[in-house]
Amino acid sequence: MQVYRWTLTMALSIVHRATGIALYAGTLLLVWWLVAAASGHAAYATVQAFTGSIIGRLIVFGYTWALMHHMLSGLRHLVWDLGYGFKANEREALTWGALIGGIVLTVLIWIIAYAIGGVR
C-alpha cells in the first residue's frame, strides 16, 4: 500500500468511518438523555450535570462535529453514488467542502446554543 501517495480523499474516507463509529457509541448519550427525561427530575439533573461539565461539553462538542462532518461527507458520497463529481478538481472541492463545512456548522451550532442562553 506504500506505493500510493496519501491523498485528502483517502484520509477523509477513514475519517468518515471513524466519525461513524464515534456516532455509533454516541447514541448512548442520546438514549441516556431521552431515558432520563422520561425517568424523572433526578435522572435528568444527572445528565445535565454531565453535559454541563468540561468533559461533557467536550464530548458533546465532538459529537456535534462528528455528526456534521459525517453528514456532509456522506452527502459527498451520495453525489459520487449518483455518478457526479469524479473529476480531480471536483473530488477535491467536495472533500474540502465537507471538511470545512463540518467545522463551520459545528461552530455555528455552538454559537447559536450559547447565544440563546441555553448553555450556561
Place this chain on the structure above:
Amino acid sequence: MSAADTPKRSMRTPLGRVRNLGAAHSGTSDFWRQRITAVAMTLLMLPVIVVVMMTLGSNQAGAKVILGSLPIAVIMLLFIVASVWHMKIGMQVVIEDYIHNEKLKLISVMLNNFFSIAVALASTYAIVKLSSGV
C-alpha cells in the same frame, strides 16, 4: 405419489438464483436502505437540532413538555428509526471489512444487532412515555 410428496422444483438454474445477489447474498437492499436513512436524517437534521436547542435551558419538567408534544415526538421517532437502521448497517460493513475470523465476525454482527435494537427500543420507549404522560 401425491402432489404433496413431490419435492418442490424450480425452473430457475442455480446461476439464475444467485445472480445479482452479490457477496452479501441478499442483493443491494442494505446499500439502498443505507442511502434512504442517510437522506432521511439529512432532512431531519435541522428540526432535530432545533428540538435539542429548545430543551437546553429547561429542567426535566420543561424537557418533558417539549419532547412529549406530538410533532416533536414524531420528529424524534423518525430520527431514531433512521439513525439506528443506518448505524446498524454501517457497523456491519465495518465488521465485515476488518474481522476475518468467522466466529468472531458472527458474534460481532450479533452484538451489533443487539446494541442497535436496544438503542432503538429504549429511545422509542422513552419518547412514548414522555408523550403519554405515564
